[in-house]
Amino acid sequence: MLLPFIPEVGHFALILALMMALIQAVVPLAGAATRRPLWMAYARPMALGQFAFLLVAFASLMASFLFDDFSVAYVANNANSQLPWYYKATAVWGSHEGSMLLWCLMLAGWGCAVAGLSRRLPAALMARVLGVMGLVGSGFLLFVLLTSNPFTRLLPNVPGEGADLNPLLQDVGLIIHPPMLYMGYVGFSVVFAFAIAALLEGRIDAAWTRWARPWTNVAWAFLTVGIALGSWWAYYELGWGGWWFWDPVENASLLPWLAGTALLHSLAVTEKRGSFKSWTVLLAIFTFSLSLLGTFLVRSGVLTSVHAFANDPTRGAFILILLGLTVGGALTLFALRAPRVSQAVTFGWLSRDALLLVNNILLVVMTVTVLLGTLYPLILDALGLGKVSVGPPYFNALFVPLTALLCLFMGLGPVARWKRMPARELWRRLAGAALGAVVLAALAPLVYHGRWNPGVSLGLLLALWLVLSLARDLFDKLRHARSPGAGLRRLAPAYWGMQLGHLGLAVTIVGVTVVSNYNVERNVRMAVGDRVQLAGYTFALRSLDKRRGPNFVADVATLDVSRDGERRFTLHPEKRLYLARRMPMTDVALRPGLLRDLYVAMGEDLGDGAWALRIQYKPFVRWLWLGAALMAAGGVLAVADRRYRRGRGAQRCNDEVVTS
Incomplete structure (x- = not known):
């Protein structure tokens, strides 16, 4: 009977997946370097094979849970015969070993998607992209097999009953939140691989951007939904109605989201104007590096958090080494090859280029602010300088003003033209939106609550400024069309994605403002x-x-x-x-x-x-998650743009079709 040997099948499948990941990492990269088509052709079948064997391993672990195989240590520690079957299935990723297996499965799944959906990619670029993903996958599979094997047996001392899944995790949130969050984390490995491939090849052009941008959008959308689901889960699960605590583990997911948001905008400029190339590559490296840093923080045991349900100090060194090799190697390659891909493109201080640059700088400053607030207590503790706590007062004092500045420039960006624009024309377009936002923001608290509240007015001012500037931009694009319907049909899905994304941020700001002041x-x-x-x-x-x-x-x-x-x-x-x-x-x-x-x-x-x-x-309070859903929908909608379904010879969009 196969049932007693299911864990061994899973363990063997993990070993085969590692072997395929190593071949995927070495042979295609060597083939691209030596221009050998046969070696480069190994990339796709190895990526597909790695995913297939990881799927077998994952299914084996899930079967062990469903059949109450308490001879498997991971099952005995995280399940119970009385546990409902749907929690047994999701307990697979309820603790460290299984969640890392899920991480590896999703990483292989993204590689499989690249192999299947990017057949128009040049062979050398495809080999480099999948080779880099194979390197990352090899590191994580080694981590699982050497330090976090989910198939370790307790033979011959098999317990009669399991310890049960942590009650905090016996919730629908466990079913949907970690997979969504991991899809976002791991998805940024694709754009990271594209960035490393571009550095190895020494070329970034509009075609490269069109290949990399859809993967970035989808990964960002998954991460947005994952963060929102985590906030919603904490809201009702912990019993006191909080939706964001500035918890270090929450910050670990916010960091790649902020960097990924900057990356989305940088890719738009690189595609449209051919500028920001070095900036785009560096952001791609930093975004995935922050995803790896989040993994280290959550799984190394250095953090104590209600969210850090799977940590072990003995494994931290391995992840830290993997993080150091990935980030250090990528930054070294960037330092050596960035001059070959950079290109000087001029633009005026008042232009969409300049405003997007300011937006990206603000997003990076926000990322650094959160990163310092998260790591500073850990660094002091590691150096023996005492224990300190950095909590909401620090983050709110710095993050809120930076968000206000970001919203100001976000309102200007869609209306401004590329390259340069007279200040008088920009003011003429946005004066009505600015005045309307001020008046409505001042009156709304009086109408809603009967008295004026400066905090509420400020938050509503930012949200209304975003919405009214988007409305003005849409009006400008439609007013010269023969009919509204014809004008709407000319606008690309990427434009509507930008509109939805910015609208989603405005809706979230309204939710944060109102619930924080009127709860x-x-x-x-x-x-x-x-x-x-x-x-x-x-x-x-x-x-x-x-x-x-x-x-x-x-x-x-x-x-x-x-x-x-x-x-x-x-x-x-x-x-x-x-x-x-x-x-x-x-x-x-x-x-x-x-x-x-x-x-x-x-x-x-x-x-x-x-x-x-x-x-x-x-x-x-629901507007918090409604806004996140709109942002994620905007990210996915932008991928539907026909430019991302074309080959290398794709023509550039018409100037009137704006993407950002």
């Missing part, structure tokens, strides 16, 4: 029959009951929520105790809405039939 919260003691008033709603505790789940017992409160004397709906928050680990968890009750969330979490049993409850009214 209402009460911590109350309630027994059956008690009532509490909050933000115009009445919460009445009708009953306290107990229920048993598949692997937990729970106290359940039933609250009737009414408004204006009329009962509207019922909420059921829970306090759970997971039996295997004897770990308590809060399961919040949410009543979501486009304009507000009602949020109830159970605290502690206070005795005499009373419980501590936290009740919150959170206006516009």
Whole structure:
């Protein structure tokens, strides 16, 4: 029977995947260097084979979970026979070893996608791109096999029952958040490989940009969705309604997102104007390097975080060496070959080129700000200079003003012309948008809340400035068309992607501003029959009951929520105790809405039939994640542009079709 040998099948598949990754790393790169077509042709089949064997390994580990094979140490430590099957399946990436296997699988999947979807790529460039991805894949597969093997057995001392999955992870968030986040992290390996291939070849042109840009957009969109899902998961899972904590692990995902955003804009300038080539390559290196740094921070054991559920200090040195070799080698190659790919292109201080350059500088400064705030406590601790904590006051004091500056230039960028533009013309186009944003931002708090709030007005001013400048740009592009329909058809998907991305940021800013200033919260003691008033709603505790789940017992409160004397709906928050680990968890009750969330979490049993409850009214909190969804949709929509489906001889877009 094959079942007892499933872990061995998975382990052997991992070894075969490593062998194929090594061949993919060495032979195609050597073939490109010596101009040997046969050697270069190894790139595609090795990439496909590596992905196939990693898929076998991943399926083997999942089967071990589903069949409760507690002879596998990783399964015994992260599963239980009472665990629902869907959590058994997702427990595969619930801790360190399995999550690194998922990382390797996704890295191979991206390589497989490049091999299958980029057949028009010149053979030498394809060999170099897949060869670099093979090098990265080899490093991570070595890491898994040497330090983090998920198929290690406990024979002959097999436990009769598993320790269970961490209750924090027994949630739908585990099913969708890590895969999305990893798709973003690992996706930047593609543009990194394109950048290294360009340095090796000594050439970056518009065709290279058109090949690299779609992969960057898709990876950025995945990372955007992954960060948003992490924020949403923390919002309802931790029981106190926070959506961003400036936690070091959260920062680890924000860093490549900020650098990736700068990279998107830099690629647009390189494609359109042929400038920023060195800047684009350097950003590609930094973006993927920050993805690797995030892996090191989360998995090395140097951080303590509610998000760092899979860490081990003994593995940190291996990841640090891998990070050093990747970043050090890439930067050395950049220093040697960058002069060959750079090109001087002139532009005026007031032009789209200049404004995008300022935007990129601001994004890099924001990245460095977050990076320093994250690493500074670790560096001091490593040097024996004491322990310090860098928290929200530092990040808010620096990040918020930089975001405001970024939004100012983002509003100017779409309206400005390439190369140069008179200041008077730019002012004429945007004066109405600026005045409208100021007036509406000043009046909105008075209309919404009855009194003026400077913080809310500032946030709404930034959001309205972005929206109205986008509207002005769209108006300028349509006003000379024969008809609105004809004008809309002339605009490329990349343009609509830019519009959606900037609109998404504006929506997120509205959500952050409103919920941060108008959130209402009460911590109350309630027994059956008690009532509490909050933000115009009445919460009445009708009953306290107990229920048993598949692997937990729970106290359940039933609250009737009414408004204006009329009962509207019922909420059921829970306090759970997971039996295997004897770990308590809060399961919040949410009543979501486009304009507000009602949020109830159970605290502690206070005795005499009373419980501590936290009740919150959170206006516009959904706009945080709606904005992220719009940004991600914009990134994906831009890939639909017909230029990215053409070959090397693709013609450049018409000047009126703007991409950014």
